[in-house]
Amino acid sequence: xxxxxxxxxxxxxxxxxxxxxxxxxxxxxxxxxxxxxxxxxxxxxxxxxxxxxxxxxxxxxxxxxxxxxxxxxxxxxxxxxxxxxxxxxxxxxxxxxxxxxxxxxxxxxxxxxxxxxxxxxxxxxxxxxxxxxxxxxxxxxxxxxxxxxxxxxxxxxxxxxxxxxxxxxxxxxxxxxxxxxxxxxxxxxxxxxxxxxxxxxxxxxxxxxxxxxxxxxxxxxxxxxxxxxxxxxxxxxxxxxxxxxxxxxxxxxxxxxxxxxxxxxxxxxxxxxxxxxxxxxxxxxxxxxxx
Numbered sequence: 001x002x003x004x005x006x007x008x009x010x011x012x013x014x015x016x017x018x019x020x021x022x023x024x025x026x027x028x029x030x031x032x033x034x035x036x037x038x039x040x041x042x043x044x045x046x047x048x049x050x051x052x053x054x055x056x057x058x059x060x061x062x063x064x065x066x067x068x069x070x071x072x073x074x075x076x077x078x079x080x081x082x083x084x085x086x087x088x089x090x091x092x093x094x095x096x097x098x099x100x101x102x103x104x105x106x107x108x109x110x111x112x113x114x115x116x117x118x119x120x121x122x123x124x125x126x127x128x129x130x131x132x133x134x135x136x137x138x139x140x141x142x143x144x145x146x147x148x149x150x151x152x153x154x155x156x157x158x159x160x161x162x163x164x165x166x167x168x169x170x171x172x173x174x175x176x177x178x179x180x181x182x183x184x185x186x187x188x189x190x191x192x193x194x195x196x197x198x199x200x201x202x203x204x205x206x207x208x209x210x211x212x213x214x215x216x217x218x219x220x221x222x223x224x225x226x227x228x229x230x231x232x233x234x235x236x237x238x239x240x241x242x243x244x245x246x247x248x249x250x251x252x253x254x255x256x257x258x259x260x261x262x263x264x265x266x267x268x269x270x271x272x273x274x275x276x277x278x279x280x281x282x283x284x285x286x287x288x289x290x291x
Contacts, residue, residue, distance in 0.1 A: 009056030012258075013151040018160030020259040021148035027266045031273050032140040035283035036091065038129055041136035048143045055151050065142060073135050080131030081108070081123035088126045088285075095286040129289065154178055159253040168244060180228065187224055191217050 007014065013021070028048065035041050052062060085105060093100040105124035149157070154175055161171045195213070196202060202213055276282040 007056030007150050011055050011151070013051070013055040013147065015258065016151075016262060017253055017255050017259045018148070018152050018157050019164055019253070019255065020262050021152060022160070022164065023263050023266055025144050025148055027270045028144045029141055030270060032137045034273060034277055035137075036133055036285040037283050037287045037289070038132040038136060039288055040283040041133050041140070045136045045140045045143070048140050048147060052143055052147050055147060057146050057150055061146065062143070065139075069139070069142070076134060077128060077131040078123070080134070081127040082121050084127045084130055085124065088124070088130050091130075091285040092126065095281065095284050130285070133285070149178075156253060163253050168247075176232070180225075183228075184221065184225060187221055188217055191220055 028044070032041065032044060035044065049062065053059070088105065089100050089103045092098065093103060105122075105126045107122035108125055108128065109123040111121045152160075157178075158171055158175050161174070162168060192202065192214075200213070202210060205213065273283065277284065281287050
């Protein structure tokens, strides 16, 4: 199950300030949106995934991400391959200067004309390529988040967010979510284990029955979450919580030479990507494929 955790391995990412990681998230996200080619997008995704492994993010987590997203990605490839025709033709026409009227997509699979509703439809190679690009975009943005969060202590994260002038109330809500999310997951596991001890064979159930069992967990989970939130409210009121950023902090967040260097390199990378995209077409949809 998904949970927020701190990596155990010491690496470059664990030694960076959280503000540097925020810049990293922003830069990588912008680059992922700029690049339309699955070649550059795939390289970016591979780089972020490799960085996650180097930083110590568990392989089980990465496998879980792929497992959860796999049905969505299969559906995306099918829909993009069959139905995303006009947009793909427009992209190729704009980048290759070929008139859109003369463009024809390369069919991979063609549905027989006798089939109802989708008869005669064809899955195009260009649509699959476009779908792969979207997959790489989403994977990159999904993986860059644990790369920043899992390698940062929550206390350092809070101070770093306050230092970039994020309102403390928002920071507090974010940090509370990170702290309470594992507790909620533990409660789910406790409830499921209690049902197993009463003789409920969840592991032997089918998918539909298992879904019904898991849906019953929602009621006690919501009640326990409401009770915890009420206790938290009472504690905050007793401590005269105002949400002001003008307060003392136990932990410090200081930018080192390493942080300034990484930030400069990230900004330089973004500028280089934009220049090469505009000047040489690196990262465009038709780059190295339809040129």
